[in-house]
Amino acid sequence: MPNSFDHAGTWALAQVSAEGGPTVPALVAHDRALDLSDRPELGSPRSTADILARWDELEPVLAALAADTAAAWQPLSGFHVHSPVEPRQIFQCAANYRTHVIDLVAAHHDGSDGRSVEEVRAEAAAHMDERLAFPPFVFTGLPSAICGPYDDVVLPADGEQPDWELELAAVIGRPTRRVSAEDALECVAGWVIVNDLTLRERVIRRDAGALGMDWLASKNAPTFLPTGPLLVPRSAVPDPSDLRITLRLNGDVMQDESTKDLIFDTAAIIAHCSKVATLLPGDLVLTGSPAGNGLAHGRLLRAGDRMDCSITGLGAQSNVCVEEAC
Template sequence: MLASVTQLIDHAGDWALARLADGDRVFPALVSRDRVLDLCGSSALGSPRDTGDLLDRWDDVLPVLDETARTADGWRPLAGLHVLSPVEPRQVFQAGANYRTHVIDIAVAHADGSDGRTVEQVRADAVAEMDTRLQHPPYVFQGLPSAICGAYDDVVLPLDGQQPDWELELAAVIGRRARRVSPDDALDVVAGWTIVNDLTLRERIFRRDAPALGADWLAAKNSPTFLPTGPALVPRTAVPDPSDLRLTLRLNGEVMQDESTKDMLFDVARIVAHCSTVATLLPGDLVLTGSPAGNGLPRGRLLRAGDVMDSTITGLGAQANRCISEQD
């Protein structure tokens, strides 16, 4: 188990920030490959109780974390510890339809020919829609923190869910309270990055009883465990440029998603800036940046109990989540 967890939590830079559990005790820690350093007793860091305590003071504690990683004693093996989500956000912002190829694939998958358009026309209309969208703000909605689970936890498929699908995404972790930040300055309020898998019940996105009301993201996105997050927060200093990171998701060993963040319609800075014009961003908040092509619905292959999703993003480690039925 140690070898697999070490591989999954491998990350860019000398250290990453994690939330770990040793039995009932939860503590913030630095992670460096197969070693962890408990930060609870660090007087230099103000004896933080959780990663949220550090994110509230991120600009001040970042150089201390660097120094601690280089000089501190007391590292212990990662083996035997439970890796939790690295953050407990107060707010979760989720960008929708933000990868060009993904938008086209979903449009084609939902097309039933009832409007008389051919597949080629549907594709052309989707491309034209993206060109138009670039003249307007990104499309962002909110998720619930209660959907979050750890990077290696089981994903529970709801008994009444019919089309559970995967959506691997890069997430920005906010490290500074921010309101109306410009796109040029938006990355300055980002503490770092983490991996999320923003699972979706496809059949619940659009309600047939009220089609004029639009997407029902509450029902589609927020089942418990539908947002595996982590394994760690990799500081932005270790991955300063998110514009060309590779996202890869395998289902039972078969590659399903494999795309670069280059395919984003709106870049990370634009999404963060937009969120800050609508709401006040708080330290520890998650800003999800959309999912690339390769989801299950266009493939006609959705999640079933027993499936295992293995997900990686360049420099951020990896996730491994097994799907189980709610009745189990």
């Protein structure tokens, strides 16, 4: 398991609290943290949202602070680490890794149509290139589902098939509307790890016919979006096209794939979202999850499970699953 705070570049952002104290934005340099809430050169921000609202102006100030050895740095191990972002909007791209989509189609196939699993997988693979002629499939999530990178994940008492979906997420750094794919990454402040948990049995509404997917019920339980630990600036990871996404369940590797397997790349997803809505500073744009989800493994989440998750250059998170108290 990688060091939780081993990040690309010289600095990153977090939100932390000391025991009994308020949550504050912090500059992180690997294993050290600097409280930013009393820094007048940053406007004494109360959260990373205040920093992201002025990202283009404040990023060079943060870089200069990271080099200040005389600042009041403290060991990061002495803090509780929260989600590094508080988005107003969450955009979630579905079925966006080739192998993952093929695995899901095969897992849902019951054989009643006479096709073999091999035929189903081949047809799904052929469909991947056809999808590029259409926009990405994106839905919106609720900020209330977010929890911290080391918080417990609460499995709903009435849930039957809780599953993991580790994802790379872009954090928006400026108001963005109708940006082109060529310019879309210029609107990104940085990157963060998000585990987009799902109740599989609630994704498809069998009673709804053409109304299709029920993303509200399947995706938005409290703690179903562990986020963090760090917001790593885009300047440290300028190209997200080959980052390794790894999830271990109780020590066993379940997901281990590169973002090279994306159907729509990060820029295309952001461009599409910006044609539909105005993206705001601090918003999250999730890019989809690679192969290796629990449904494909035949092993879904249960109380006591520990998920250890990492993405190249972004640190690592670890969450234990617990039963919902009724």
